[in-house]
Amino acid sequence: MSNNTSIYLVKLTEFFERLPGIGKKTAQKLAFSVLKMSKESAHDFANAIINAHEKVRYCSQCYNFTDKEICDICTDNSRDKSIICVIEDTRDLEAIEKTHEFTGLYHVLHGVISPLNGIGPDEIRIKELLTRINNINNTKIKEIIMATNPTVEGEATSMYISKLIRDPEIKITRLAYGVPVGATLEYADEVTLSRALLGRNEI
Amino acid sequence: MSNNTSIYLVKLTEFFERLPGIGKKTAQKLAFSVLKMSKESAHDFANAIINAHEKVRYCSQCYNFTDKEICDICTDNSRDKSIICVIEDTRDLEAIEKTHEFTGLYHVLHGVISPLNGIGPDEIRIKELLTRINNINNTKIKEIIMATNPTVEGEATSMYISKLIRDPEIKITRLAYGVPVGATLEYADEVTLSRALLGRNEI
Numbered sequence: 001m002s003n004n005t006s007i008y009l010v011k012l013t014e015f016f017e018r019l020p021g022i023g024k025k026t027a028q029k030l031a032f033s034v035l036k037m038s039k040e041s042a043h044d045f046a047n048a049i050i051n052a053h054e055k056v057r058y059c060s061q062c063y064n065f066t067d068k069e070i071c072d073i074c075t076d077n078s079r080d081k082s083i084i085c086v087i088e089d090t091r092d093l094e095a096i097e098k099t100h101e102f103t104g105l106y107h108v109l110h111g112v113i114s115p116l117n118g119i120g121p122d123e124i125r126i127k128e129l130l131t132r133i134n135n136i137n138n139t140k141i142k143e144i145i146m147a148t149n150p151t152v153e154g155e156a157t158s159m160y161i162s163k164l165i166r167d168p169e170i171k172i173t174r175l176a177y178g179v180p181v182g183a184t185l186e187y188a189d190e191v192t193l194s195r196a197l198l199g200r201n202e203i
Numbered sequence: 204m205s206n207n208t209s210i211y212l213v214k215l216t217e218f219f220e221r222l223p224g225i226g227k228k229t230a231q232k233l234a235f236s237v238l239k240m241s242k243e244s245a246h247d248f249a250n251a252i253i254n255a256h257e258k259v260r261y262c263s264q265c266y267n268f269t270d271k272e273i274c275d276i277c278t279d280n281s282r283d284k285s286i287i288c289v290i291e292d293t294r295d296l297e298a299i300e301k302t303h304e305f306t307g308l309y310h311v312l313h314g315v316i317s318p319l320n321g322i323g324p325d326e327i328r329i330k331e332l333l334t335r336i337n338n339i340n341n342t343k344i345k346e347i348i349m350a351t352n353p354t355v356e357g358e359a360t361s362m363y364i365s366k367l368i369r370d371p372e373i374k375i376t377r378l379a380y381g382v383p384v385g386a387t388l389e390y391a392d393e394v395t396l397s398r399a400l401l402g403r404n405e406i
Contacts, residue, residue: 004267004274004275004276004296004297004300005259005267005268005269005274005293006255006258006259006268006269006270007270008251008254008255008258008259008270009255009259009268009270011251011254011255012251012252012254012255014251015247015248015251019233019236019237020232020233020236021229021232022233025294026224028294029223029224030222030223030225031255032293033222033223034222034252034255034256035255035256035259035268037256039256039257042252042253042256043253043256044218045218045252046249046250046252046253047249048211048214048215048217048218049215049237049245049248049249049252050245050246050249051211051214051215052209052211052212052214052215052234052237052238053237053238053240053242053245053246054242055209055211056208056209056211056212056238064207064208065208065209065212065238066208066209067209067210067211067212071207071208072207073207090208090235091228091231093207094207097207
């Protein structure tokens with residue numbers, strides 16, 4: 001936005017523009033929508049930013065976002081603490097929780113090893129996972145489920161981590177590959193299809 | 204976002220989700236990006252929202268956004284105050300200013316007449332335009348340029364307004380229709396092309 005308008009509007013637009021995936025036009029639209037909010041909403045929005053920034057932190061055990069020392073999933077006694085599902089991102093946690101199929105704990109890596117982007121093993125929470133497996137107080141870990149994304153980097157990260165876990169008593173598994181439910185074979189890519197063939201099950 | 208994370212993060216995500224054009228996934232991404240900001244940036248962002256909301260208002264003359272009583276364009280003495288360009292939205296003002304072709308003043312309608320969406324002539328700044336034309340203190344208005352969008356609603360709004368301005372001394376014009384510069388005729392729609400033909404100029 002140029003200087004034909006209020007400097008306060010320009011500043012707000014700039015802030016929106018700095019957010020990921022927000023271009024100039026969208027930033028403008030968002031800034032205008034803030035002007036149209038009620039005074040209360042605008043203040044609540046501003047407070048939400050400050051509160052989230054101040055109070056949200058990583059769970060010291062699984063690195064999910066939480067406002068406590070240890071997150072609700074890690075402290076939930078109804079969950080199976082002997083299974084850890086390793087994921088790239090908190091959003092993957094949400095996706096898996098929605099299935100209601102998994103009752104173990106998580107470990108959020110916050111990224112994948114990606115040498116091209118300058119992300120080595122030390123940039124993501126791998127060390128913390130290993131420490132966690134070794135130092136666990138009461139429960140012995142029985143299984144680690146590798147649930148990184150089925151991309152080259154996700155695969156490589158899974159492989160890297162599974163090689164570091166040398167405990168023969170810990171089973172290391174990964175999500176099944178196959179054709180997505182509801183999809184048509186015609187449109188499945190060859191790699192997915194060949195994985196689906198290799199992993200075929202008896203019915 | 205579910206309750207597997209911090210309530211503060213959920214709240215912030217909800218605020219982003221209420222903004223226009225922001226879906227659930229994007230809201231989540233934006234909320235995460237706020238967490239990654241520096242403390243200073245997060246506070247500046249929150250303040251930008253409050254400041255913009257408190258200080259930005261409509262110019263009492265042209266209804267552009269400003270933080271003064273009358274905006275910088277309206278008070279700029281180098282501009283031709285006898286020409287008013289009527290536009291739908293402040294963003295159109297930015298677009299026209301970028302051309303550096305127009306040195307008159309603006310009038311922002313903040314919408315178009317759209318009975319289907321329940322927007323009648325009283326919902327947009329038409330009355331204010333008429334009052335402005337009649338009450339102008341020093342300068343006599345010579346020309347009103349209708350620069351609403353070339354849509355059915357934009358056209359209808361232009362027609363409606365031009366009929367209300369009964370002063371024979373005021374010339375009412377509108378933007379030329381035609382093929383966009385740099386476009387290929389092949390891909391121009393028939394209406395645009397026929398307008399371009401009708402409006403052809405001698406070279």
